[in-house]
Amino acid sequence: MHFNRAGALVALLCVAIYWFLGGRSSIALAGTVFCGIAYKEAIDSGKNSSSEANSSEAAAPKKKKGCCGGKGGKNCCSSKGGEKKSGCCCSSKKIESKDKQDFMMIPGSEASKEVNFPDEIDFTNAFKPSGKNNGASAKPRKIISKPKLISKPKNEDGLVKSAMTISKDALLSSQIYIFYSSLQGAAQRAASTVHETLSKIEGLDLEPILLNLDELDDIDEYFVSVPSENALYFLVLPSYDTDCPLDYFLQTLEENFNDFRIDKFPLRKLVGYGILGIGDSESWPEKFCYQAKMADHWIARLGGRRVFPVGEVCMKRGGISDVQNWANLLSETLKDDEPILYEYDETIDENLQDGDDQLGDLEDIGKESNGDESQIKQMVAENSPTYRKLTKQGYVIVGSHSGVKICRWTKSDLRGTGSCYKHSLFNIVSSRCMELTPSLACSSKCVFCWRHGTNPVSKNWRWEVDPPEYILENALKGHYSKIKQMRGVPGVVMERFAKAFQVRHCALSLVGEPIMYPYINRFVELLHEKGISSFLVCNAQHPDALESIGKVTQLYVSIDASTKQELKRVDRPLYKDFWERMLSCLDILRTKQSHQRTVFRLTLVKGFNMADISSYADLVQRGLPSFIEVKGATFAGSSDGNGNPLTMQNIPFYEECTNFVKQFAAELQRRNLGYDIAAEHAHSNCILIASTKFKINDEWYTHIDFDKFFELLRSGENFNPMDYIAKTPEWALFGNGGFAPGDTRVYRKGKKKSKNVPKAEPTT
Numbered sequence: 033m034h035f036n037r038a039g040a041l042v043a044l045l046c047v048a049i050y051w052f053l054g055g056r057s058s059i060a061l062a063g064t065v066f067c068g069i070a071y072k073e074a075i076d077s078g079k080n081s082s083s084e085a086n087s088s089e090a091a092a093p094k095k096k097k098g099c100c101g102g103k104g105g106k107n108c109c110s111s112k113g114g115e116k117k118s119g120c121c122c123s124s125k126k127i128e129s130k131d132k133q134d135f136m137m138i139p140g141s142e143a144s145k146e147v148n149f150p151d152e153i154d155f156t157n158a159f160k161p162s163g164k165n166n167g168a169s170a171k172p173r174k175i176i177s178k179p180k181l182i183s184k185p186k187n188e189d190g191l192v193k194s195a196m197t198i199s200k201d202a203l204l205s206s207q208i209y210i211f212y213s214s215l216q217g218a219a220q221r222a223a224s225t226v227h228e229t230l231s232k233i234e235g236l237d238l239e240p241i242l243l244n245l246d247e248l249d250d251i252d253e254y255f256v257s258v259p260s261e262n263a264l265y266f267l268v269l270p271s272y273d274t275d276c277p278l279d280y281f282l283q284t285l286e287e288n289f290n291d292f293r294i295d296k297f298p299l300r301k302l303v304g305y306g307i308l309g310i311g312d313s314e315s316w317p318e319k320f321c322y323q324a325k326m327a328d329h330w331i332a333r334l335g336g337r338r339v340f341p342v343g344e345v346c347m348k349r350g351g352i353s354d355v356q357n358w359a360n361l362l363s364e365t366l367k368d369d370e371p372i373l374y375e376y377d378e379t380i381d382e383n384l385q386d387g388d389d390q391l392g393d394l395e396d397i398g399k400e401s402n403g404d405e406s407q408i409k410q411m412v413a414e415n416s417p418t419y420r421k422l423t424k425q426g427y428v429i430v431g432s433h434s435g436v437k438i439c440r441w442t443k444s445d446l447r448g449t450g451s452c453y454k455h456s457l458f459n460i461v462s463s464r465c466m467e468l469t470p471s472l473a474c475s476s477k478c479v480f481c482w483r484h485g486t487n488p489v490s491k492n493w494r495w496e497v498d499p500p501e502y503i504l505e506n507a508l509k510g511h512y513s514k515i516k517q518m519r520g521v522p523g524v525v526m527e528r529f530a531k532a533f534q535v536r537h538c539a540l541s542l543v544g545e546p547i548m549y550p551y552i553n554r555f556v557e558l559l560h561e562k563g564i565s566s567f568l569v570c571n572a573q574h575p576d577a578l579e580s581i582g583k584v585t586q587l588y589v590s591i592d593a594s595t596k597q598e599l600k601r602v603d604r605p606l607y608k609d610f611w612e613r614m615l616s617c618l619d620i621l622r623t624k625q626s627h628q629r630t631v632f633r634l635t636l637v638k639g640f641n642m643a644d645i646s647s648y649a650d651l652v653q654r655g656l657p658s659f660i661e662v663k664g665a666t667f668a669g670s671s672d673g674n675g676n677p678l679t680m681q682n683i684p685f686y687e688e689c690t691n692f693v694k695q696f697a698a699e700l701q702r703r704n705l706g707y708d709i710a711a712e713h714a715h716s717n718c719i720l721i722a723s724t725k726f727k728i729n730d731e732w733y734t735h736i737d738f739d740k741f742f743e744l745l746r747s748g749e750n751f752n753p754m755d756y757i758a759k760t761p762e763w764a765l766f767g768n769g770g771f772a773p774g775d776t777r778v779y780r781k782g783k784k785k786s787k788n789v790p791k792a793e794p795t796t
């Protein structure tokens with residue numbers, strides 16, 4: 033008898049009613065047992081029928097729903113009837129697919145050609161052959177960066193990380209420049225191939241120009257300025273893991289990128305650029321074309337738009353025919369009428385990012401340091417972001433708080449293209465001048481300062497102190513190592529290069545506040561012992577230190593504004609009593625330091641500190657300096673997120689500076705203070721007002737007789753500023769420009785030769 037589950041349950045219910053109405057318990061118990069057995073039987077019977085149903089599904093292969101998926105097991109379609117697992121509907125499919133793979137791997141078969149990738153992927157794999165006659169895949173692939181980059185959010189300065197180039201018309205009307213650097217001639221031949229190929233492009237407005245990078249007079253003329261508004265650059269570069277001329281080029285790019293004094297993205301002015309690297313992948317597999325990649329990195333970071341992928345050609349394997357391929361594809365790309373998607377490489381350097389968070393006022397950081405004020409730290413520790421930032425800008429960090437950097441004027445003078453203003457005003461030779469600071473920290477944050485938030489600020493010295501001997505020795509080493517890098521640079525005058533290894537002058541300014549260094553006097557003595565003159569620039573915030581300064585060749589105090597309000601705006605000093613501190617410094621110059629050659633340095637910033645000439649005259653009357661050096665501020669870039677508010681509008685024209693100086697001198701004369709305009713260096717927007725003490729028999733004597741200075745020092749006698757003067761040469765006098773006759777003036781292409789332009793050459 034077969035019960036279904038419902039029947040068994042109804043019988044159980046009847047038994048329960050019988051018992052509830054007073055039936056016999058023994059009979060009710062027997063009925064319950066019977067119902068239970070019947071119920072269990074009904075369940076077992078249900079299971080069997082379901083199992084039968086599954087078996088019948090397995091028997092019908094078209095119903096795949098219950099397939100094991102190749103796993104086998106109890107319900108596997110193949111387990112029925114003792115069939116081998118290989119008979120499973122899914123595993124048989126797998127076998128079929130593997131068979132196909134095996135088939136595809138058969139060497140020489142059509143299928144194997146589809147999947148047989150070469151061992152090394154060369155640059156041509158980035159493209160498909162172009163040209164209308166080349167079938168379905170005729171167009172060269174133009175997507176250089178991943179399209180998804182387009183939707184990336186804007187960066188802080190409003191740029192997106194990728195964008196489209198301008199249309200073909202603009203590409204074809206561009207002036208193409210092909211640069212190369214070559215030691216053994218291969219890159220030169222490759223560049224000629226690229227030049228020839230591009231010259232044949234139909235519809236090109238201008239003949240491409242071929243240039244040897246190693247022979248450029250001034251790399252900055254092409255890689256800071258750009259020679260024409262619609263320039264397209266292509267560079268053909270070899271790689272050398274030993275010294276080669278390309279090192280200097282790459283270093284210049286990197287330094288320019290890290291130099292806050294010049295526009296952050298100068299190569300944004302280019303229509304675009306592309307790089308072809310040549311090298312040897314057999315002998316230098318790890319460093320194959322590494323210098324081409326470095327050039328690509330820096331040009332992109334300087335704002336260049338990469339309009340074609342970096343080519344990497346092994347001269348041993350592909351050789352000149354790969355170069356020709358690259359040139360052909362480039363030529364097709366330029367002809368094509370689609371705009372090119374380029375990657376705007378603004379990858380944020382992780383180091384810099386780290387640093388940005390931690391830079392700022394060490395003053396404040398110090399306060400946060402667990403409240404442990406006694407803990408003495410290094411000002412710029414070797415592993416700190418500040419250290420990395422400064423070294424990237426070209427500084428050699430000496431010890432933990434000093435820095436040395438070869439200045440642009442030193443490089444310029446080595447090449448015979450002009451010294452800094454201190455040459456025409458005071459007789460400093462730039463190629464023999466070392467720019468140094470024994471304190472990278474400063475107590476002000478002047479708006480025109482080039483440090484731009486790079487170096488620490490603090491009111492007082494609170495760090496470990498390096499001995500002066502150590503600083504000088506290592507600063508000279510650092511300076512000479514930078515000079516050495518200039519060897520082989522086109523135009524370097526051999527004689528000046530040789531003499532540059534004997535420093536004669538030290539400009540103690542650079543960045544930071546030198547007199548914060550506790551052993552500044554000993555340091556200056558050491559300089560003098562080595563026959564190096566000292567030009568010490570202070571920010572007029574440390575009267576005590578200024579008072580105790582010993583003999584220097586020339587002592588400067590920066591006067592950055594003539595009123596309290598303006599000074600606060602320009603210098604952003606840390607001290608609350610900054611104005612009183614400055615006035616005290618002026619008093620010290622007039623009294624305790626009157627034995628020195630003293631100089632007021634004014635840095636003119638339009639809209640900030642050029643309005644109140646009479647107040648400046650008050651300050652001169654108080655300090656009575658030997659000289660007043662008036663200099664237009666240099667544009668050090670802005671909007672880089674460090675709070676520098678200056679724009680080009682704040683940089684005065686030369687004419688504006690001379691007008692200011694004329695009115696200033698007139699005011700001083702009106703007060704009978706005995707000053708007049710003496711000399712100038714128009715190129716750096718700098719004019720010198722001097723005490724008429726230095727005008728003898730109607731001739732100016734603003735220059736320094738350095739030999740005499742050292743002679744007097746050695747004598748141990750007291751001496752005064754008039755004891756080591758020298759005659760100012762004719763060319764340096766106000767009105768004559770201040771450019772030394774032995775040098776060759778280089779005008780940037782496309783720039784007016786007029787004096788009436790704001791100057792950008794920074795000077796310490």
Ligand SMILES: Cc1cc2nc3c(=O)[nH]c(=O)nc-3n(C[C@H](O)[C@H](O)[C@H](O)COP(=O)(O)O)c2cc1C
Pocket residue numbers: 213214215216217218219220270271272273274310311312313316319320321322347
């Ligand atoms: C000393 C030496 C070092 C080299 N180092 C590299 C290297 O690091 N990476 C690379 O890809 N090729 C390297 N090469 C290969 C050159 O880049 C290659 O020969 C190139 O074609 C030279 O170009 P050039 O004749 O214009 O100077 C090196 C060659 C020499 C002789």
Ligand code: SF4
Pocket residue numbers: 439440441442452453454460461462463465466467539794795796
């Ligand atoms: S700018 Fe300063 S560091 Fe450079 S040469 Fe002139 S004085 Fe020396």
